[in-house]
Amino acid sequence: MKFPLTRLRRTRQTKTLRSMFQNVHLHPTDLILPLFVSESITTKEEIPSMPGVYQYPLKDVSQKTKEIYSAGIPSILLFGIPKEKKPIGSQAYDSSSIVQKAVREIKNSVPDVCVITDVCLCSYTSSGHCGIVNQQGIIQNDESCRLLAKVALSHAIAGADIVAPSDMMDGRVGYIRSLLDEEGFQMTPIMSYAVKYASNFYGPFRDAADCAPKFGDRKTYQMNFANSNEAYLEAMTDIEEGADMVIVKPALSYLDVIASLRPLIHHPIIAYSVSGEYSMMKAASMNGWIDYSQVMLETLLSMKRAGADNIITYSALDVLEHL
Numbered sequence: 224m225k226f227p228l229t230r231l232r233r234t235r236q237t238k239t240l241r242s243m244f245q246n247v248h249l250h251p252t253d254l255i256l257p258l259f260v261s262e263s264i265t266t267k268e269e270i271p272s273m274p275g276v277y278q279y280p281l282k283d284v285s286q287k288t289k290e291i292y293s294a295g296i297p298s299i300l301l302f303g304i305p306k307e308k309k310p311i312g313s314q315a316y317d318s319s320s321i322v323q324k325a326v327r328e329i330k331n332s333v334p335d336v337c338v339i340t341d342v343c344l345c346s347y348t349s350s351g352h353c354g355i356v357n358q359q360g361i362i363q364n365d366e367s368c369r370l371l372a373k374v375a376l377s378h379a380i381a382g383a384d385i386v387a388p389s390d391m392m393d394g395r396v397g398y399i400r401s402l403l404d405e406e407g408f409q410m411t412p413i414m415s416y417a418v419k420y421a422s423n424f425y426g427p428f429r430d431a432a433d434c435a436p437k438f439g440d441r442k443t444y445q446m447n448f449a450n451s452n453e454a455y456l457e458a459m460t461d462i463e464e465g466a467d468m469v470i471v472k473p474a475l476s477y478l479d480v481i482a483s484l485r486p487l488i489h490h491p492i493i494a495y496s497v498s499g500e501y502s503m504m505k506a507a508s509m510n511g512w513i514d515y516s517q518v519m520l521e522t523l524l525s526m527k528r529a530g531a532d533n534i535i536t537y538s539a540l541d542v543l544e545h546l
């Protein structure tokens with residue numbers, strides 16, 4: 224053995240050296256913050272399973288978005304929670320519904336913020352499913368796509384900068400792209416939830432968006448989490464149909480999926496660090512077991528290291544001061 228053994232530690236000696244040779248960086252502009260706007264409340268309400276995350280009434284969303292944008296986060300992902308559920312969720316494409324109103328208000332008061340709208344039916348349908356259900360309880364693919372395209376169009380008309388279909392019906396990106404194009408919204412990008420697994424990590428979100436399925440589960444449309452090859456098929460299908468960026472969701476347990484897509488997909492890949500990831504870290508830190516901001520920062524960096532371009536995270540504001 225030749226001494227001394229020191230080799231790899233040389234570049235780790237000081238903070239300056241460590242920062243010079245850091246491979247991957249997280250920037251505020253990488254981050255997208257989800258925002259919940261509810262039609263049923265008049266003051267903001269904390270989501271019990273997501274401490275620090277709130278549902279906002281319509282009157283507060285512009286102010287909240289102003290704070291987010293001035294803090295340096297360029298983009299929000301908007302979820303609407305309507306007062307009433309309907310059989311096919313027809314309020315989802317009503318121009319006077321909650322999301323459409325919120326988009327108009329936000330774009331009026333903070334025109335430069337990028338408003339991404341979640342396009343789905345599950346918060347609107349009586350069944351709590353992301354598509355239309357027939358008498359036998361089966362989710363109808365093509366009928367759902369037609370409705371989802373109307374939802375996306377209504378968001379674009381309200382002023383959404385990007386529409387983000389999260390339903391996982393086959394072919395919905397194509398339906399949305401052609402309707403947007405026909406109606407003069409050729410320039411509205413589609414950020415598709417292309418690779419979305421039927422995950423157990425969405426539990427807290429379903430409290431936040433009041434969208435738990437009333438029967439069964441989402442396994443006939445969301446992906447089997449044991450599968451990785453399918454991720455490429457899902458991403459490529461959406462890109463061929465017109466998606467401009469693709470989301471992989473959840474993020475933390477799916478870094479392998481992000482890393483395997485990275486060399487194959489040249490569109491932006493967005494990691495969605497979902498509600499369950501947030502809640503786990505929050506809960507552990509509230510027990511004094513981990514340092515929430517530092518652990519969160521480490522996981523967000525791991526998503527970029529895996530190859531994600533941007534990250535949707537409930538912690539966007541919390542990690543800013545550590546960047």
Ligand code: PBG
Pocket residue numbers: 341343345353389390424425426427428429434441496497498499
């Ligand atoms: C709606 C939707 C869900 C999430 C985003 N959009 C829930 C689901 O598919 O059941 C989950 C987000 C999260 O857990 O943070 N389809």
